[in-house]
Amino acid sequence: RTPTVAEEAVKIEPAPRDRPLVLSFVQEAMWWHSQVPDSALDYVLAAVDRIQGPLNPAVLCDCLNDIVRRHEILRTSYDSAGEQPFQIVHAPEPLALMMLTLPPGTDPKMASALVTRSEMPRVADLRQQPLIRFYVLRVNPNEHWLLKLCHHIMWDDTSAKILVAELSQLYPARIAGLPLPLPDTEPLQFADYAAWQRKVLYPGSTGYQDAIRWWKDL
8 A cells, every 4th residue: 555644754764772672563462372371382383495406504504594694583582571572682693404314205294294393382482582493304415395483473474585585695605605695684674663663553643543444445
């Protein structure tokens, strides 16, 4: 939809990092839902990308760390003060890439499902990071499955597309020993969007009323 006057008047800018960072409305809903013990795993996502051809796991791991460094949300945890949840951005730390070599004849779908069930609780605790974990299932020298486990509070379909797009640039560059084609970080992060959203869509604002009307008109 076309941005309203109120939305245009408040441009997205970097939010101060010397105070608690707010969650977006959707993130806050996921936070509270995840505090219910029986619902803690509901927002844990698993996805697999099939990689054909030889793979250099060390280079892949470096590329994934490049991406985690570029995007704060991939190294963010969540906590609360009273009834107000907030997000905590952590400094980049080396992210492990766990390798599993499958015995001949193993069904990779079944193997990835077993790993998912085993590892889901590690991702469900929003107070601990990383909330995204990568596993490589080696089917044979020319076929690998990249399994991603993450929490929906920091991942969606757009995130998956960004990961694939950035890996497709970073991996060939690292293999060839070329300079990385992407900057170390992005000027705006999701926490900046969340702060902007809270500023624009507070109850009673023009942007808030426009958003309510937009949803009602769907």
